[in-house]
Amino acid sequence: MQLILESLFNGLAIGSVLLIAALGLAIVFGLMGVINLAHGELMMLGAYSTYVTQLIFKLPALKPFYNSYIIVSLLVAFLVSSIVGILLEKSIIRRLYGNPLETLLATWGVSLILQQFVRSVPLAYGSGFIITVFTGLIVPLIIPEHLISNKSKRYIKSGIWSISVLIGILTANYLSTTISKLGRASARNVDVTAPAWMRGGIDILGITFPVTRLVIIVITIIAVISVTVFLNRSVWGMRIRAVTQNRSMSECLGISSEKVDILTFGIGSGLAGIAGVAVSLLGSVGPNVGSSYIVGCFMVVVLGGVGNLLGTIIASFSIGIMTDLIGAGRLLTIWPEMPSSLASTVNFFATTSMARVLIFALIVAFLQFRPAGLFPQKGRMVEG
Amino acid sequence: MTLLEIRGLNTYYGESHILREVDITVNPGEMVCLIGRNGVGKTTLLKSLIGLLSPRSGEILFNGNSLERKAPHQRAQLGIAYVPQGREIIPYLTVEENLLLGMESLPGGLAENKKIDKFIYELFPILESFLMRKGGDLSGGQQQQLAIARALLGKPKLILLDEPTEGIQPSIVKDIEAAIKRIIQETGCGVLLVEQHLNFVRQANRYYAMQRGGIVASGKTKELSKSVIDEFLSV
Numbered sequence: 381m382q383l384i385l386e387s388l389f390n391g392l393a394i395g396s397v398l399l400i401a402a403l404g405l406a407i408v409f410g411l412m413g414v415i416n417l418a419h420g421e422l423m424m425l426g427a428y429s430t431y432v433t434q435l436i437f438k439l440p441a442l443k444p445f446y447n448s449y450i451i452v453s454l455l456v457a458f459l460v461s462s463i464v465g466i467l468l469e470k471s472i473i474r475r476l477y478g479n480p481l482e483t484l485l486a487t488w489g490v491s492l493i494l495q496q497f498v499r500s501v502p503l504a505y506g507s508g509f510i511i512t513v514f515t516g517l518i519v520p521l522i523i524p525e526h527l528i529s530n531k532s533k534r535y536i537k538s539g540i541w542s543i544s545v546l547i548g549i550l551t552a553n554y555l556s557t558t559i560s561k562l563g564r565a566s567a568r569n570v571d572v573t574a575p576a577w578m579r580g581g582i583d584i585l586g587i588t589f590p591v592t593r594l595v596i597i598v599i600t601i602i603a604v605i606s607v608t609v610f611l612n613r614s615v616w617g618m619r620i621r622a623v624t625q626n627r628s629m630s631e632c633l634g635i636s637s638e639k640v641d642i643l644t645f646g647i648g649s650g651l652a653g654i655a656g657v658a659v660s661l662l663g664s665v666g667p668n669v670g671s672s673y674i675v676g677c678f679m680v681v682v683l684g685g686v687g688n689l690l691g692t693i694i695a696s697f698s699i700g701i702m703t704d705l706i707g708a709g710r711l712l713t714i715w716p717e718m719p720s721s722l723a724s725t726v727n728f729f730a731t732t733s734m735a736r737v738l739i740f741a742l743i744v745a746f747l748q749f750r751p752a753g754l755f756p757q758k759g760r761m762v763e764g
Numbered sequence: 765m766t767l768l769e770i771r772g773l774n775t776y777y778g779e780s781h782i783l784r785e786v787d788i789t790v791n792p793g794e795m796v797c798l799i800g801r802n803g804v805g806k807t808t809l810l811k812s813l814i815g816l817l818s819p820r821s822g823e824i825l826f827n828g829n830s831l832e833r834k835a836p837h838q839r840a841q842l843g844i845a846y847v848p849q850g851r852e853i854i855p856y857l858t859v860e861e862n863l864l865l866g867m868e869s870l871p872g873g874l875a876e877n878k879k880i881d882k883f884i885y886e887l888f889p890i891l892e893s894f895l896m897r898k899g900g901d902l903s904g905g906q907q908q909q910l911a912i913a914r915a916l917l918g919k920p921k922l923i924l925l926d927e928p929t930e931g932i933q934p935s936i937v938k939d940i941e942a943a944i945k946r947i948i949q950e951t952g953c954g955v956l957l958v959e960q961h962l963n964f965v966r967q968a969n970r971y972y973a974m975q976r977g978g979i980v981a982s983g984k985t986k987e988l989s990k991s992v993i994d995e996f997l998s999v
Contacts (some may be wrong), residue, residue, distance in 0.1 A: 413892070430965060451995070459873070505879040534968070615873075615874045615875045618857070618861060618864070618874065619868070619874070621856070622854045622857060622861075622865055625854045625856055625857065626852055626853055626854050626855070628816055628836070628852075629848065629854065630814075630853035630854065630865070631835065631840075632814050632815075632836045632837075632839050632840055632848070632852075633836050633837075633865050633866065633868050633869060633914070634837045634840035634868040634869030634873070634918065635837055635868055636837045637833070637837070638835075723904045737867065748798055
C-alpha cells in the first residue's frame with residue numbers, strides 16, 4: 381500500500397512537471413497548429429525570471445517578503461515568457477502560418493538565439509529589455525482612448541516608447557550595479573534556492589512528500605483549471621475556439637483572428653514561463669534547461685491527441701507514472717521474486733535516461749496503432 | 765442611397781482572371797439574385813465582398829464608404845453578414861455558442877451581447893431544441909438554418925447568401941425562403957443571393973446573370989425570360 385502510494389505520488393510529481401510544460405505547447409501546437417521549437421527556451425526564460433526575482437527579493441528593501449518570492453516569480457515568469465512569445469509571433473511566426481516546415485526551422489533558430497542570449501547578455505540587460513517592451517506595449521492599452529486624437533497618435537506612441545526605453549535602461553543600470561550577479565554574463569548554471577517553507581517534506585502515512593513537489597503539483601492543478609475555465613467559459617476563450625476550428629468563417633463573423641493569434645500565443649508562452657518556475661525548483665537553471673524538456677512535451681501533446689486538453693493531462697500523468705515505475709526499478713520492489721532474466725531487463729531500464737528511451741519507444745509503438753493519439757477528434761465533422 | 769455599389773471589380777486567383785469588370789448595386793430592402801452556371805465566379809464575387817479575397821482593381825462602396833483594405837472582421841462589424849456555401853458552422857461549438865458568435869459583429873462584441881434574440885426561434889424553431897448540441901452534428905438543413913440565424917443575429921444591413929438551398933430538402937427550403945423574406949420586410953436590409961433554384965430566384969427583386977466572370981444580363985426577376993432561364997440556370 382505504502383509502496384503504491386509512494387509510486388503514485390512520484391509519478392504524479394513527474395507527470396505534473398511534464399503537464400505544466402506541455403500545457404502551453406498543447407495550446408500553441410494543439411490549437412494553433414504552430415510547431416514552436418522555441419517553447420523549451422520560453423521555459424528557460426521563465427526559470428531565469430525566477431532566478432532574477434529571487435535575487436531582487438534578497439535586496440534589503442524586499443528581504444522581509446523573501447518567503448513569498450515564488451508567488452511573485454510565477455507572475456513575472458508568465459509575463460516575461462508571454463512578452464517574448466508575443467514578440468516571436470508578431471515578428472516571425474505570423475509570416476509563416478501555413479508553412480509548418482519553415483516555422484519549425486525558424487523557431488529552432490530562435491531557440492538557439494535565446495540560448496546564446498542568456499549566455500552572453502548579462503541578465504540585468506535582459507530584464508531591462510523585457511521591461512522596455514512591457515511598458516511600451518501595456519501603456520497604450522491603459523490610456524483612455526478619447527485622450528488620444530488621431531493627429532497626436534504617432535507622437536504619443538513614440539513618446540511612450542522613448543519613456544519605456546528610458547525606464548528599461550535605468551532598470552538595467554540599477555540591477556547591474558546593485559546585484560553583481562546580474563551585472564555580468566555567464567554561461568554557467570545558476571541555482572534557485574527554494575524559500576525556507578518549501579524545503580523539507582510533509583509526513584503522511586509514513587511517507588515523506590517533498591514540499592517542492594507538492595507546490596509544483598498545486599501550481600499545475602491551478603494552471604490546468606484556469607486554462608480550462610478560460611477556454612470554455614470566457615468570451616475570449618470562445619473566440620479562440622472558434623478561430624481554431626474555422627479561421628476564415630470566424631473572421632467573417634467579426635472576430636479579429638490577428639488578436640486571437642496574439643492572445644493564444646501569449647498565453648501558451650506564458651504557461652511555458654510558469655513551467656520554467658517549476659523546473660527551476662527541481663534543479664539548476666542553465667541555457668539548455670529548456671531543450672531537455674521539449675521532446676517530452678511534444679510526446680505528451682501527440683500522445684494525448686492534438687488539440688485535446690484532457691488527452692494532454694492523461695498522457696502526461698501516464699508518462700509520469702511509467703517513468704517512475706520503470707526508471708526507479710520499482711517493479712522489482714513490488715515483485716521481488718521475479719525470474720532473474722526478467723529482473724535483469726528491469727534493472728537495465730532502471731535509470732532515468734533508459735526509462736525515457738523505453739517510454740518513447742512505447743509511445744512510438746502506440747502511435748502506430750492510434751496515430752491520432754489517445755483521444756482523436758470524432759463525430760460527423762471529421763468524417764464529413 | 766444604394767447600400768452596396770460595386771464598380772469595375774477584377775479578382776484573380778493567382779494568375780487566373782476570375783471576375784472581370786463586375787458592376788452591381790444593391791439597395792436597402794432589396795433582394796438581388798446572382799445567377800449563372802457553376803464556375804462563373806459567383807462565390808468569388810461574394811468572397812471579394814466579405815474580404816476573404818482581395819480584388820486587384822475596382823471599387824466596393826458600402827453605404828458610400830470604400831471597403832478597400834478592410835479585413836473581413838471589420839466588414840462584418842460594418843454590417844455585412846456572410847452565409848457561405850457549405851454553411852461553415854464552427855463544428856465543435858454548440859448551437860448556442862454558434863448563435864452567440866453571430867453577435868460578435870455588433871458594437872461591443874460578444875462581451876456585451878449575451879442574449880439570443882427570441883425571434884430567431886420563431887423563424888427556425890428547430891434551433892431552440894438543439895441549443896446544446898455540437899454544431900457539426902446537425903444535418904445539412906439544420907446547419908443552413910443555423911448559419912442564417914447566426915448571420916441575422918448580427919443585425920446586418922447586407923446579407924450575402926451563397927446557395928442557401930443547395931442540397932437541402934424542399935420543406936426546409938420553404939422555411940428559409942419565408943425567413944429571408946420576413947427579415948427583409950422587418951429590417952429593411954439588403955440581400956445578395958447566389959441561387960440555382962428557380963422558385964427562389966423568382967422571390968428576388970432583381971437579378972444579375974454572370975458568365976465567365978462578367979455580368980452579361982440583368983433586370984427585374986418578373987421579366988425573367990425563358991431564354992435567360994435556360995441559359996443561366998442549371999434546371
